Amino acid sequence: MPFRTTTAASRRAQHGSRGGWVISAKSTSVLRLQHVAVGPLDNIELEVAPGQIVCLSGPSGSGKSRLLRAVADLEPHGGVVRLGDRDQDSLAGHRWRQSVMMVPAETAWWFDTVGEHLHKPMPDALGALGFPDDAAEWAVSRLSSGEKQRLALIRALSRDPQALLLDEPTANLDDDTTLQVEDWLQSYIAEHQCPTLWVAHREDQIQRVAAKHFRIDGARLREQEVEQ
Numbered sequence: 001m002p003f004r005t006t007t008a009a010s011r012r013a014q015h016g017s018r019g020g021w022v023i024s025a026k027s028t029s030v031l032r033l034q035h036v037a038v039g040p041l042d043n044i045e046l047e048v049a050p051g052q053i054v055c056l057s058g059p060s061g062s063g064k065s066r067l068l069r070a071v072a073d074l075e076p077h078g079g080v081v082r083l084g085d086r087d088q089d090s091l092a093g094h095r096w097r098q099s100v101m102m103v104p105a106e107t108a109w110w111f112d113t114v115g116e117h118l119h120k121p122m123p124d125a126l127g128a129l130g131f132p133d134d135a136a137e138w139a140v141s142r143l144s145s146g147e148k149q150r151l152a153l154i155r156a157l158s159r160d161p162q163a164l165l166l167d168e169p170t171a172n173l174d175d176d177t178t179l180q181v182e183d184w185l186q187s188y189i190a191e192h193q194c195p196t197l198w199v200a201h202r203e204d205q206i207q208r209v210a211a212k213h214f215r216i217d218g219a220r221l222r223e224q225e226v227e228q
């Protein structure tokens, strides 16, 4: 099958818009990548079950972020990405990303305060990640890189995603806070049955959180052993 090197959005433009679909509220859907090709990666086949965390690792520049961006429909790619019975092509890009939510390594902030970025109040999440009650009123300009990273996760979950794409979600955090964030994410992912692709560098983290681990080796993914 020839690979297409277009975004789903441009394919929709060619074949007519079918925007307006909304993926059902509770996620019990498998995230599937079929023959995905992006950057150095080719013919990637991957299934992430509801509530499952699949870790991706690989050398710097091997294509981890680009693969996540392709799954989020943010980068031209070949192949097919599906969540349950819904094809990425069947939704406008922004609607797909409401359900298949990517948290990039470098986060962008566009309003003045933290709370303006949250879709709904998240007091429990803020408390669980060590923020005081008034953190939603904080100015974005005061945030440290680690605070931004944790708040970007809370912001993503405030939108009730159906699948998660996490690009090194603890890269800016100290060891204790890393463990706190891992626990919190694992609880959320299990409770909400979110299929999750998690880019990680540290082997100890991968062993703690991953149900499956794939390492990028050239154009392909090679499955690695995990303890659980």
Ligand SMILES: Nc1ncnc2c1ncn2[C@@H]1O[C@H](COP(=O)(O)OP(=O)(O)OP(=O)(O)O)[C@@H](O)[C@H]1O
Pocket: 039, 040, 058, 059, 060, 061, 062, 063, 064, 065, 066, 067
């Ligand atoms: N739009 C693009 N067009 C062409 N090349 C790109 C594009 N975006 C990224 N690249 C290149 O693709 C390669 C993979 O990038 P990617 O960001 O996926 O790496 P990574 O595995 O996430 O690396 P790191 O661990 O350093 O974050 C890099 O060599 C990068 O320079």
